[in-house]
Amino acid sequence: MAKIETPRPIRGTQDIFGADAEAFAHVVETFERVRKLYRFRRVEMPVFEKTEVFSRSLGETTDVVSKEMYSFLDRGDESLTLRPEFTAGIARAYLTDGWQQYAPLKVATHGPLFRYERPQKGRYRQFHQIDAEIIGAGEPQADVELLVMADQLIRELGISEGVTLQLNTLGDADSRDSWRVALVAYFQSVRGELSEDSQERLERNPLRILDSKDPRDKAFVADAPQIDDFLTDHARDFFGQVTDGLDAAGVAWTRMSKLVRGLDYYRHTAFEFVTDRLGAQGTVLGGGRYDGLMESLGGAPTPAVGWAAGIERLAMLVGEVGEAAAEIIVVVEDDSVLQDGIGVASALRRAGISADLLASGSPRKRFDKAVKQEPKAILALSVDNGVISHRLRITGGDEVAIEGVLASYDWRGPAA
RNA sequence: GCGAUUGUAGCUCAGUUGGUUAGAGCGCCGGUUUGUGGUACCGGAGGUCGCGGGUUCGAACCCCGUCAAUCGCCCCA
Numbered sequence: 001m002a003k004i005e006t007p008r009p010i011r012g013t014q015d016i017f018g019a020d021a022e023a024f025a026h027v028v029e030t031f032e033r034v035r036k037l038y039r040f041r042r043v044e045m046p047v048f049e050k051t052e053v054f055s056r057s058l059g060e061t062t063d064v065v066s067k068e069m070y071s072f073l074d075r076g077d078e079s080l081t082l083r084p085e086f087t088a089g090i091a092r093a094y095l096t097d098g099w100q101q102y103a104p105l106k107v108a109t110h111g112p113l114f115r116y117e118r119p120q121k122g123r124y125r126q127f128h129q130i131d132a133e134i135i136g137a138g139e140p141q142a143d144v145e146l147l148v149m150a151d152q153l154i155r156e157l158g159i160s161e162g163v164t165l166q167l168n169t170l171g172d173a174d175s176r177d178s179w180r181v182a183l184v185a186y187f188q189s190v191r192g193e194l195s196e197d198s199q200e201r202l203e204r205n206p207l208r209i210l211d212s213k214d215p216r217d218k219a220f221v222a223d224a225p226q227i228d229d230f231l232t233d234h235a236r237d238f239f240g241q242v243t244d245g246l247d248a249a250g251v252a253w254t255r256m257s258k259l260v261r262g263l264d265y266y267r268h269t270a271f272e273f274v275t276d277r278l279g280a281q282g283t284v285l286g287g288g289r290y291d292g293l294m295e296s297l298g299g300a301p302t303p304a305v306g307w308a309a310g311i312e313r314l315a316m317l318v319g320e321v322g323e324a325a326a327e328i329i330v331v332v333e334d335d336s337v338l339q340d341g342i343g344v345a346s347a348l349r350r351a352g353i354s355a356d357l358l359a360s361g362s363p364r365k366r367f368d369k370a371v372k373q374e375p376k377a378i379l380a381l382s383v384d385n386g387v388i389s390h391r392l393r394i395t396g397g398d399e400v401a402i403e404g405v406l407a408s409y410d411w412r413g414p415a416a
Numbered sequence: 417g418c419g420a421u422u423g424u425a426g427c428u429c430a431g432u433u434g435g436u437u438a439g440a441g442c443g444c445c446g447g448u449u450u451g452u453g454g455u456a457c458c459g460g461a462g463g464u465c466g467c468g469g470g471u472u473c474g475a476a477c478c479c480c481g482u483c484a485a486u487c488g489c490c491c492c493a
Contacts, residue, residue, distance in 0.1 A: 011484075063491050067417085085493090113493085118417085120487065129493060197490065213489085263492090272493090279487075286493055310493035362446070371454040380452085391452065 012125025023315040040108035051079040057088040068115040082114035086131040095299040103136025122281035128311040138303030144245030159317040166256040169239040179230040207260040265293040285309035329370040332359035333382040336414040
């Protein structure tokens with residue numbers, strides 16, 4: 001008989017367990033709490049969509065669409081794609097589900113996303129994000145509200161140390177287009193001196209040269225045309241209102257005129273919360289305004305702004321979140337009183353007291369095992385002269401509640 | 417897609433210039449001791465040395481390939 005091989009996990013996926021899982025849950029729970037404070041409505045979105053939802057909104061030539069999507073044909077020969085981000089799907093729902101009637105609509109969600117990338121620190125092929133969007137609001141207050149919310153989330157997670165908000169404007173469509181033309185002309189003139197990557201970027205995504213880490217590029221980037229010289233009056237005023245709002249809310253920010261976004265649909269405000277504590281994956285939360293997106297999905301022009309943050313990255317910054325010890329461990333030291341162990345543990349749990357039942361392995365070692373887990377209380381069940389005997393040791397926690405449950409519990413006694 | 421580093425027990429790791437039957441601690445299982453108790457001791461299970469090929473009388477160790485993980489590039493949260 002052939003040996004059955006255990007299937008290996010899929011590259012870039014993770015089985016999150018123990019302290020990591022606690023940190024993950026802590027991020028999601030904190031997000032849920034903050035999102036309610038800012039009155040964002042919870043939505044649940046499908047994990048897959050028609051491929052065109054992403055290819056149209058993100059742009060065919062972006063790396064995400066051209067080489068990082070998990071796309072497949074279903075049994076009806078339709079091209080579907082596992083979502084690589086939240087925004088496109090939410091925009092689609094806004095158009096197809098009549099959400100326009102709720103505009104301006106504040107929504108929040110979280111869940112898994114999929115990108116075919118090389119896994120490394122804080123980056124996976126199935127990863128998880130929290131996401132917040134305001135759709136149908138063209139005023140700078142919407143940008144401000146989203147940023148203040150993100151700032152509060154980071155504070156409440158206790159990770160604001162070393163995290164800074166980097167802020168920029170890409171201008172409106174006119175500003176952005178004329179800036180882009182000037183950038184291309186400038187970099188074209190020094191093309192031969194640029195890194196290979198940046199020569200490539202010049203064709204596909206010239207704004208990205210500004211982000212380059214290559215020292216050969218940095219000298220030229222310093223003298224590159226600035227967005228500020230191309231802003232229309234409207235764009236300049238819009239950005240001014242965003243920064244005024246942040247100042248009014250007491251949120252610190254840093255202007256980063258070289259900060260750009262990777263996806264095509266962004267306009268005006270672009271931002272990242274960045275840390276120096278996660279190696280190369282410094283961006284912990286990022287987003288911006290995407291006023292052009294709805295039209296690319298066939299909808300009416302609709303202003304919108306949003307952000308997303310990687311749960312794994314936030315969880316790494318949060319660090320160790322211990323798994324809480326049981327409030328009480330019920331130790332069955334004699335198997336003939338197992339039923340009482342089951343009964344009293346159930347009664348404790350029904351009373352809202354977290355309890356573990358220890359009734360396997362060597363009976364004589366069970367108590368020591370319980371002690372090692374450091375519960376707030378231990379209830380040891382044994383048999384003394386044919387009668388059940390229970391001893392309670394309390395080192396913390398709610399003594400009154402536990403003794404109340406024990407007092408009203410109807411003991412069966414040892415099995416015959 | 418590219419580069420670097422690392423793969424030995426469930427976990428953390430030893431393993432000499434290539435040389436008998438690959439070890440330790442923790443964890444797990446059983447036993448002895450103790451008996452309001454986190455003790456100590458004894459024993460046991462568990463390893464195709466990531467996988468495949470090569471060199472050699474002989475490979476965990478050397479060479480090639482492959483897979484995976486980690487860190488970085490690209491890209492992105």
